[in-house]
Amino acid sequence: MxxxxxxxxxxxxxxxxxxxxxxxxxxxxxxxxxxxxxxxxHLSDFRLNQFGKxxxxxxxxxxxxxxxxxxxxxxxxxxxFFGFGAYxxxxxxxxxxxxxxxxGSELPDFMVWTQVxxxxxxxxxxKSFFGGFFGAILVPVLFATLFGFLAFRSRIKGxxxxxxxxxxxxxxxxxxxxxxxxxxxxxxLTDFKQLLGYRLSDPSxxxxxxxxxxxxxxxxxxxxxxIVASRAGKVLIAIRDSESRxxxxxxxxxxxxxxxxVVAAGLAGLAGMLYVPxxxxxxxxxxxxxxxxxxxxxxAVGGRGTLIGAILGAVxxxxxxxxxxxxxxxxxPFILGGLFVVVVTMxxxxxxxxxxxxxxxxxxxxxxLKADGRTAA
Amino acid sequence: MTDQNLILQCENVVMDxxxxxxxxxxxxRVHYNELRVVIGPNGAGKTTLLDVICGKTKPTSxxxxxxxxxxxxxxxxxxxxxxxxxxxxxxxxxxxNLSVWQNxxxxxxxxxKGVFPTLMGQSSPAERARIEEGLETIGLTDHAHDRAGSLxxxxxxxxxxxxxxLQEPSLLLVDEPVAGMSDKETEQTGQLLTKLSEKQAIVVxxxxxxxxxxxxxxxxxLAEGTVICEGTVETVQADDHVREIYLGRAKxxx
Numbered sequence: 001m002x003x004x005x006x007x008x009x010x011x012x013x014x015x016x017x018x019x020x021x022x023x024x025x026x027x028x029x030x031x032x033x034x035x036x037x038x039x040x041x042h043l044s045d046f047r048l049n050q051f052g053k054x055x056x057x058x059x060x061x062x063x064x065x066x067x068x069x070x071x072x073x074x075x076x077x078x079x080x081f082f083g084f085g086a087y088x089x090x091x092x093x094x095x096x097x098x099x100x101x102x103x104g105s106e107l108p109d110f111m112v113w114t115q116v117x118x119x120x121x122x123x124x125x126x127k128s129f130f131g132g133f134f135g136a137i138l139v140p141v142l143f144a145t146l147f148g149f150l151a152f153r154s155r156i157k158g159x160x161x162x163x164x165x166x167x168x169x170x171x172x173x174x175x176x177x178x179x180x181x182x183x184x185x186x187x188x189l190t191d192f193k194q195l196l197g198y199r200l201s202d203p204s205x206x207x208x209x210x211x212x213x214x215x216x217x218x219x220x221x222x223x224x225x226x227i228v229a230s231r232a233g234k235v236l237i238a239i240r241d242s243e244s245r246x247x248x249x250x251x252x253x254x255x256x257x258x259x260x261x262v263v264a265a266g267l268a269g270l271a272g273m274l275y276v277p278x279x280x281x282x283x284x285x286x287x288x289x290x291x292x293x294x295x296x297x298x299x300a301v302g303g304r305g306t307l308i309g310a311i312l313g314a315v316x317x318x319x320x321x322x323x324x325x326x327x328x329x330x331x332x333p334f335i336l337g338g339l340f341v342v343v344v345t346m347x348x349x350x351x352x353x354x355x356x357x358x359x360x361x362x363x364x365x366x367x368x369l370k371a372d373g374r375t376a377a
Numbered sequence: 378m379t380d381q382n383l384i385l386q387c388e389n390v391v392m393d394x395x396x397x398x399x400x401x402x403x404x405x406r407v408h409y410n411e412l413r414v415v416i417g418p419n420g421a422g423k424t425t426l427l428d429v430i431c432g433k434t435k436p437t438s439x440x441x442x443x444x445x446x447x448x449x450x451x452x453x454x455x456x457x458x459x460x461x462x463x464x465x466x467x468x469x470x471x472x473x474n475l476s477v478w479q480n481x482x483x484x485x486x487x488x489x490k491g492v493f494p495t496l497m498g499q500s501s502p503a504e505r506a507r508i509e510e511g512l513e514t515i516g517l518t519d520h521a522h523d524r525a526g527s528l529x530x531x532x533x534x535x536x537x538x539x540x541x542x543l544q545e546p547s548l549l550l551v552d553e554p555v556a557g558m559s560d561k562e563t564e565q566t567g568q569l570l571t572k573l574s575e576k577q578a579i580v581v582x583x584x585x586x587x588x589x590x591x592x593x594x595x596x597x598x599l600a601e602g603t604v605i606c607e608g609t610v611e612t613v614q615a616d617d618h619v620r621e622i623y624l625g626r627a628k629x630x631x
Contacts, residue, residue: 227496230495230497231495234472234479234482238472238483241471241474245466245472245540248431248454248458248541249458249483249484249490250455250544251483252455252491255491256492256495
């Protein structure tokens with residue numbers, strides 16, 4: 001009885017991943033460069049950049065899906081880890097502005113107008129690109145390790161964990177808003193000029209960042225797929241199904257939770273790092289309670305417990321927002337909330353669950369696929 | 378005190394829930410490779426006794442000595458599992474979103490169950506053979522790749538027994554395995570437990586007296602948190618005290 005050693009995701013999924021990966025990595029940038037500006041095939045710089053932003057969000061969603069979709073632990077504080085990553089890269093980019101700033105000072109503009117005379121010590125590592133790069137991953141990872149250790153070790157579960165992570169998001173928002181934090185207060189960090197000597201206003205730089213984001217997303221997806229296909233991935237699902245049984249099977253559930261929580265934080269940091277140079281600004285408004293909640297909605301809409309669903313949800317909801325806010329800017333929060341309610345009550349498996357239902361109708365049911373689509377990646 | 382043939386000795390175990398003594402100076406001993414059945418009226422403390430042994434709850438006082446005198450009191454459930462105590466819960470407790478095979482694969486005894494060994498680990502051919510053997514023992518070979526949640530109630534109970542035996546416990550604690558099973562399933566479960574008791578000690582809690590008669594050699598009667606009688610099914614049924622507090626109220630007094 002040949003049980004695949006590592007659960008193989010179904011072949012249609014693998015094929016669609018290759019197709020979509022090729023499309024994002026090659027086709028879109030080519031459509032941006034080659035066709036003439038007035039051709040219907042041409043993809044504008046604006047659209048490509050916007051896609052880059054959505055794909056950075058998709059990396060954030062993958063992390064939440066790992067901890068919530070697979071392991072059943074709802075974190076409502078993913079925006080904080082995203083913010084840590086974004087601010088670390090933002091600090092590097094801010095220092096790269098140099099004397100091109102409005103006040104012509106070596107110090108960031110906001111420091112000049114809040115009368116800070118010297119660069120605070122904690123800004124020093126971000127003078128180098130490596131400081132920003134590694135900081136963007138390590139700060140969220142270390143913070144999540146500490147926070148997760150304290151929370152999971154004391155067996156904080158379910159709704160209590162959701163609430164304390166939400167409190168964390170609120171606290172982070174308050175701290176980042178303060179001028180005394182020396183991170184630009186409410187206005188955040190912005191007006192970036194260059195990254196490693198490349199001008200951020202240059203379309204080719206933005207194209208490069210887009211391609212990097214796609215590659216990072218593919219790497220993040222492969223990492224998550226490797227985790228969920230391993231035996232540890234089965235332990236995550238087992239924890240969701242019956243945590244006490246996991247203990248009696250000889251595993252220590254909190255260590256597995258801590259592990260995925262830290263991985264999710266690292267992915268959130270990566271997403272934040274990629275977001276900042278493409279969007280050009282990071283403010284506390286992007287890291288508080290609401291942005292953290294939105295990630296939950298993306299994953300729920302796309303289909304929790306399926307990696308593809310998380311990516312799909314992040315891109316679809318954000319694309320929907322960009323279209324709909326053009327027409328009904330005030331209605332967006334209601335649309336988003338309504339979408340969440342409809343999905344949770346009527347389509348618990350999200351968009352991907354719906355797609356699977358439709359495509360499975362034409363095939364004889366395969367037992368592996370009937371598993372709520374949850375054991376597959 | 379130190380009987381070499383004892384795998385389990387509970388000494389004066391007290392479990393006090395705010396004044397209600399679920400276990401009251403309970404003394405309970407089990408030998409190696411013994412199949413012991415524990416009976417008793419509702420609220421006698423049967424499940425609490427198993428909870429205390431496997432580390433689910435901590436007793437107020439008393440000792441639980443396992444194997445060569447290891448005191449289990451104060452140890453956490455994972456460590457007690459690793460020492461060789463397996464627990465089958467009353468309601469089927471399985472991983473419904475995993476396949477039967479994956480359920481067994483997770484339960485299989487391994488050198489380390491830490492995060493990184495579990496992340497990197499691949500089953501060796503020997504381990505896969507053991508899972509297949511386990512599947513055969515519990516009669517679920519044909520359902521290996523079914524989602525565990527889709528099994529019938531009886532099959533779920535067997536799966537959980539299979540999960541526990543793959544942990545290779547030297548002591549197996551089984552809480553009401555046949556509740557809700559058909560007569561045929563009950564009989565098969567009896568045969569399964571009898572077969573397993575050749576290799577490990579088993580403690581079974583049961584209400585169904587027909588089933589008790591099928592499998593039991595020695596029966597322990599628990600009432601109000603303490604052992605009141607121990608012996609063969611016949612001895613126990615003949616005991617006046619037992620009749621008075623237990624059998625007199627149950628349908629089985631014949």
